[in-house]
Amino acid sequence: MMVLTSVTVFAEEQETTTTAPASVTFSDVDPDSIVGNAVAELVPYGIISGYPEGDFRPDAIITRAEVAKVIVTFLKLQNVAVEGVPTGFADVDATSHWAQKFIRLAIDYKIVNGYTDGTFRGNNNITASEVSKVLAVALDGTTTDRTNIELPGVGSQWFSGFYNTVDKIFPY
Secondary structure, eight states, X not given: OHHHHHHHHHHHHSOOOOOOOOOOOOTTSOTTSHHHHHHHHHGGGTSSOOOTTSOOOXXXXXXXXXXXXXXXHHTTOGGGOXXXXXXXXXXXXXXXXXXXXXXXXXXXXXSOOOOTTSOOOTTSBOOHHHHHHHHHHHHHOOOSOOTTOOBTTTBSOTTHHHHHHHHHHSOO
């Protein structure tokens, strides 16, 4: 939820000419909480949405496909997303995945990657390392990992540079 709140703060700082539709409430979100405030800011713009049952599931772990949809919509790229354009990942293209167009755009903008076995694994939960890459690329344009950056307790990993970039954008 820290990421959701941080993205909300960042979104508020961005200039927008879009008028948001009326707010939506969810049965499992207290509208007066930090999460409720973040949801109230992002739902009207379509950046995030709930489930057909009327809940939001704020404690659920977000999937790789859901992150692709959130970030593409946050960056206002959803209008250029086209259904049916192959992503190059067998597990997305063969199944007509609900987020195919968002995944395709996130790949085009180098926000997300697939795995070496040719899959995207959109239904897998996203890891903190993957979130750091998505945020660094989407918000800063960083597309290289800069693994020479040493992080305390982690050392130099593929995600080290992305963590460092996100920490500069959202210091906590």
